[in-house]
Amino acid sequence: MTTDVVRIATPADHIAVVELNRPELLNALDEELMAELDVALTRLAGDDDVHVVILTGAGRGFCSGADMSILSVLAESDSTVAMMKDVSRPVMTLHRMPQLTIAAVNGPAAGAGWGLVLACDIRIAASSARFGATFARMGLGPDYGLSKTLPAAVGRDRALELLMSAKIIDAREAEKIGAVSAVVDDARAEALRLATDVVRAPGRTIRSVKRTLRFAETADFACAVDEIEAQAQAELFNHPNFMDVASGWISHVVG
Known part of the structure; x- marks a missing residue:
């Protein structure tokens, strides 16, 4: 790692915690953060001693989606399709990880941030979590896998409603519709408790x-x-x- 925008901790044997670390911007995804996240996840994916990976955010947010700097780069790109494939590498790497992945959603997760959440195998939310696929308000459609993962989690009809309305939902509603499996006071602590149970298996x-x-x-x-x-x-x-x-x-x- 060359920067501190992604931090990795190993709080227990066989468990790694990956933390997005731009708390002043609710961990918005810029080029640096996306590149470092992909590096971190790729490294962990190849580590046979890591059996569970927890993804969370620093500060009061999980991930507020794409930084405005990325939107500018995409808008000015000669090949937007190629750029979209490039910036989507972290969520593809996360989806392909052989380990069990747990999202510990400590606060707002919007746009691509919600995509990262839904790319994890299990999602645990703090009561402070908020979720929104807000692309339509900017004249855009879903990315970061949401066209696949959101309908899989909540059903096609509800996914269309959320995507078209750009509605922000709280943690309890997310649990009710199946977007998260549990709402707790401390998402990271609960994710670590679950991970500790899981790694009792080989x-x-x-x-x-x-x-x-x-x-x-x-x-x-x-x-x-x-x-x-x-x-x-x-x-x-x-x-x-x-x-x-x-x-x-x-x-x-x-x-």
Whole structure:
């Protein structure tokens, strides 16, 4: 890391916390922050000792979306499509991460910021969190994956309503419509508690379960059972440490 706009902490074994660190601007995404975020996530994705990654923001915001400087660059670009692909690299890297990813939404998450939230596997919000896909107010459509992740989370009709109206919703409404799984006083602390529970399982299992669900999402039932699950379970059963882990867990449950 050459700057401090993205900070990485390892509060416990196998857990990494990635913090967006432009608190004075509610962690708005400029070129520097996007580049450093992509570097951080790419590095963690290749670290086999990290099993859970928590994404959060410094200060009172999660991420307010794109910085005005980025909008200016896009507007003046000779190839806006190429620029959009370039600035979207962090959310693509986040989506592809093999680890379980948890968004700890400590405050406002708007536009691309909400895209980062929804690209995580699990979303936990503080009561101070606010969410908005506000592109339409600027004459724009969704990006940072929201055309895919928002309908998947809340349904197509609700996603269209939120995108067209640019409505800002609070944490409780986000929980009600399925955009977050929980609303708590301290999102980072709750995310860390959950991550601590998750990493009791072997890292290979966490990665396998995430991969299995991703493949099964677009498969029919027979394919999910006979191919995707069967292959994944076979790999886990045949791991040399399987019996030690399984017998230890059974002893814990019954004893």
